Amino acid sequence: MSRQINWEEARDALRKIREEQIRDGARVVRLWKQVLANCAHKLGDEVWTVQEQVTVAALDCQNFDMANECITSLNRKFPNSMRVRRLFGMYFEALGRYEKATEQYEKILEEDSTNMFARKRQIAILKEKNDVLGAIESLNKYLEMFMTDFDAWMELCDLYLLFQDYNKAAFCMEELIMSNPHNHLYHQKFAEIKYTQGGSENLETARSYFAQACKLNPNNMRAQFGLLLTASNLATGHSKNQKEKNSNSKYAVWAAEQIIDKYQTTQTEEQLKDTKVLDLIKKMQENLVPQSET
Template sequence: MVSKTEEEQLIRLENQVENGGGGAWEYLCLVRKLKLRRSDRVFKYGSAILSDPKKRSALGLEEWTLYEQVAIAAMDCQRLDVAKEYIKILQGKFRESKRVGRLEAILLEAKGLWAEAEKAYSSLLEENQFDQVIHRRRVAMAKAQGNLSGAIEWLNKYLEIFMADHDAWRELAEIYVSLQMWVSLSLYKQAAFCYEELLLSHPTIPLYHLSYADVLYTLGGVENLHAAKKYYAATIDLTGGKNNRALFGICLCASALAQLTRGRNKDDKENSELQSLSAEALEKAYKQQSPTKVSVLSSALRSLKVSS
């Protein structure tokens, strides 16, 4: 994640370059350091440096790093002619390089030559099964073709090796949730497992608590609803009480539990109190943030038999 200071530095350098004040190389280095794409700017600034022999020679060995960076940006910008040219230059300098071979495979993918790209990726993985970039490219390629079941397969294989990649766990969870619309409720259980992995390694990120709560609520049942309520509450706690979706989630859980646990006095009382507190916080937030929609919220809460 880019910090506010780093984002401000990027904007400052970008404005400096656009106004003719230099700083293109510093901008490109910062983008690379932060592992960002910013492909349009990288292509514009980087190709300008590479097309100037004096500026290019001043880079020393960094010249080749820039060729790689701009080649990737060129593919993102659909300037496949430029990408091909730069990859050819890298091939001439680094013969038999697996890193350049990876770029060639990505270019095949960018051209839509899926079978050829898959063959190239498979060959490269035979030589180095721990190449994260290639594993992730296979996932991206499957998604680009609309093959979500294939993307799931590649992500699961990837996570067998790189279990600490929380972005991959989140991506897998989101695919399971999207597929559930067309397949079966059991995929939500797979999504729940992914969010559990995320929460184990990143217990202070509100988004993971919220997403896990959503999945649990969808699965339903007393146990899952109680758990969902707990994770919605954690989201509220981690955001300082400023997450309306989590507040409404508590109202939904409490309403569903009231129907399932009717007659159990302790549960009834607890749910009623929690509903009222959440509804009160929600209405207060709506009055401040979106006063024209307070009536819509009130109507929704009444349909859940909730009052603040």
């Protein structure tokens, strides 16, 4: 049997979860329910921080009764607090009562028009209601105020991709790359968008950004596959002359070699037998031998 932890250990565990920003709602709910709820007075003023933490965790776990108890307690202590309004908004969102949630967020914005949380929750509600166009419009307005919110740029990119608006999606990724040029995932996603658009110019751009993603993170297998596919396409039909085809063949062969090496070093013999990926890549390699330039 596992030992029952005491209230101090439970308190310290919740502190660590907060400090390290770990999202483990089930554990937070369990520690509160089994240990701290019956000795909350021992926490002193920290009890209010803990109850806020428990509220969010309870909503994650759809434990609405526990969430309601904590919010009610917080509201008695801090009536009309913006942070309590935020929790009420999240509570109504979780219940699907979007009008009530929006009302709470609007009250917050009346007091603080630059409140990032309230604006982002309003966008989340639009997405929940499947109003994607409304969410796109709101995100664009939001980014006029908070241009350095990388998550918002990525979210806007994904929404544009839902409508196959690749030019605007690519623009979002370009903004992210300019803000953080060392993030290999940004280069990879931008390359994938350009690859999807197709055409020789877009494929050349995609190849360049897949290559940069591989350079920034040599373990990015998705970027290596992207480089292999893009360079192969260019080598077998989209390049303008034999010199460019040979150059792209070398890119593709290099990517193939990286993929094969990683498969052979990370997969067991049985796994290698079960997969046909290596066979396909080796066949591609055979067709990528550079030819003499004329």
